[in-house]
Amino acid sequence: QGVLSDLTKVTGLHGLDPVVLVLVVGIVMFTLGFAGCVGALRENICLLKFVSKHLLFGGILEIIYPLNKLLECIYLLQNHCCGAQGPEDWDFNIYFNCKSESKSREKCGVPFSCCIPDPAQKVVNTQCGYDIRKKSKSQWDDQIFVKGCIHALEAWLPRNIYIVAGIFGIFLARTLISDIEAVKASNAF
Incomplete structure (x- = not known):
């Protein structure tokens, strides 16, 4: 009992x-x-x-028996953070740097792993993070994860x-x- x-x-x-x-x-x-x-x-x-x-x-x-839990955990950990401390960390990458003279399409953006997934989309939008850091920080919350991966x-x-x-x-x-x-x-x- x-x-x-x-x-x-x-x-x-x-x-x-x-x-x-x-x-x-x-x-x-x-x-x-x-x-x-x-x-x-x-x-x-x-x-x-x-x-x-x-x-x-x-x-x-x-690992063998609760494999789904492990995969979910890895997926959630990878997709609920952006950068080490936050999205601004991507300024250290030459492709995502806002200040560089780079003509990269990814300039002032973040990788798509930082994007909040849209459940309605069946295909992952790999360009969802483009130019996101050109916008004000208040607009980031509904499009990308703002918590750093260390946290x-x-x-x-x-x-x-x-x-x-x-x-x-x-x-x-x-x-x-x-x-x-x-x-x-x-x-x-």
């Missing part, structure tokens, strides 16, 4: 007690955590490879910290493995 019954509804495991699922997940997490800790402290390559491979396997499973990343990161931490753990284990192997190879002579 509580959280565990909700877990049964989500997983669809009606013949299995939800407590068993929670225990299995706990055992796997403990095993990986313990192996990673001991592998790092004892500089045990075998344990570090075990942790690295299992984290990578879990990451692959995470979008700062908002995205806390919501996806577990994914980032998992990727960091994989790279940390792989780096430690290569460092240990390099030290062992240099001491072999």
Whole structure:
């Protein structure tokens, strides 16, 4: 009647007690955590490879099954920001710079990834950002995203910290493995 019954509804495991699922997940997490800790402290390559491979396997499973969520997240992150700090950052690009003597058609514009998509259009308008920065900033809000991508990343990161931490753990284990192997190879002579 509580959280565990909700877990049964989500997983669809009606013949299995939800407590068993929670225990299995706990055992796997403990095993990986313990192996990673001991592998790092004892500089045990075998344990570090075990942790690295299992984290990578879990990451692959995470990508395979909720692929639509990942693609939506990437699409939304790319299309809800413009420039690092804002649309004015495109002045550093010679093609979009307003002050340059460039005869580029993109002068004083932004890339189409900065444009707010029109749901009525079936084809992406790749020229929607042309000359947008010649207009006043008050007119930008309904045509392009004015939030910088650094701010979008700062908002995205806390919501996806577990994914980032998992990727960091994989790279940390792989780096430690290569460092240990390099030290062992240099001491072999």
